[in-house]
Amino acid sequence: MSIAAEREPKAPTASPRNQQLLVTLFGLYGREHQGALPVAGLVRLLGDLGIESAGVRSAVSRLKKRGVLESVRVGGAAAYRLGSGLEEIFHEGDERIFSPRRASIGDPWLLAAFSVPESQRNLRHQIRSALTRLGFGAVTPGLWIAPAFLETEARTQVGRAGAAGYVEFFRADYADDGSGPTMRELVASWWDLEALESMYVEFVENHREVGERWASAEPASPQEHADAFADYVSMLTQWRRLPYLDPGLPVEYLPEDWHGVVAQDLFRTLHERLAGPARQHAERALAISSGD
Template sequence: MRPQSMLFTIYGEYVRHYGSEIWVGSLTALMGEFGLTEQAVRAAISRMLRQGWLESRKVGNRSYYSMSPRGKRRLDEAAARIYKQETDVWDGKWRIASYNIPEKDRGIRDQLRKELAWLGFGMLTTSTWISPNDLTDKVRDIVESRGISGYVEIFKADHIAWSKSRQLVQKCWNIDEINAAYAEFIEVYRPSYEKLLTMMQQGDTIPDGYCFVEKSKLVHWYRKFLFIDPDFPEELLPDVWLGKEADQLFHNYYDLLHTGASRFFEQVYEPSPDALPLRNIEHA
């Protein structure tokens, strides 16, 4: 488990709903629940500061960390996709992003590829990426923020020939790999969900700390699907698709763990002295 990746999960799942800022002591204590040392956590925080994901400030002799505007946008995008309830109706159009970025700017080019993959685009050719979803505004934001609009074009197009739409999806995305990842998720978490559900139905007490760790790991794992599953419209899904089953399992288990996990977080969480009281913070 990479400390930086888990920090994204903790901020996205908890901190962003409590004013978006947290004392470093609380953060290291929470991360310690996963066996991560204070040294490892502080090193990850330093990297995230350098990369522009986090911001820091001092209040007295204490350090507090919050997500930067860039970090908040990424968390908002992730939350919108993770907790999305329904798939949009497909308009039958493909969005195409094509670029020709010079070799001298290959660092920017590589970063653009990562951003397109994160959004859910599939690679048709090295410099041509496609998506069945309307992600035009998100691509525009990325391109304009990096000042590379002179090298990138976006199209809204019909697919004429020669592959069928599902075949095109098979060419640009590894559907079998995505399905296998969902199968693994179901295999790991269905027994855990069913066991906890039975215990709760029997009136057993589930420790809040267990709920916090288990829910965080659940979200941490499920968040990985954002990098491989572009949220295909129904028309493009294969006949055997485990994404829906995995999604339902995720939400069911999440709901079981949520209350206890939130209680544990609130016991450890320490906001800055000038933060709003918890009762004034809007929870998810």
């Protein structure tokens, strides 16, 4: 029996934006097809996610305007591929998304210090945006902090922003003599842990039922592969932002019952269970669309 047939009706929830789902598809399957996916295949796969062809066209159009996608022809058929340089960024993101690291107490911190002339305020914004996307916390407007294992990634992102000459990186430890705030208190002031926790809670609430449903079912039939595909792509689309917003802070510095740990365990379980069947469905749909 299809897993879909066993689902209980539930109230509609806000779905990830069509553009985000489209980017997820390219991240998962585009690179194994020379970076390009046929238009017919994209329409078919996004249709399996409940998006009509008009929604697909709208999402593609917006991503083309942003330079994320570009039109190509593959075997005479219309297709889209990732924009120039984006495959490298996707590869860099794989480890962050699928194997996020977490620092331990005693590990060094990475400080990013920068001062930008007022005449280049736009560059200042780019630096802050790059550090925010990596999960850095703000100590002061010109001093940001994160676990030290993010150094290579931070240097790469700052370099892409054209700001390498304005940012200095330092490795540091907290010299705590017992008279000042604790590291846990400082972490809570540098990061918006409440907002991050709420996103983790939302992820767990949205996908706990999916985890329970697949815990006792092994996707076997083509329809079950399609069900696995829909669950997996939706789950990954919501998840892939979280490892960037959470830089991997030591759990000892986080609030009690931190949902980030629960969410990571849930993601890992669903990834291990659904990634394979989802890929089988995607490859079958792409083959049908290309006439193979």
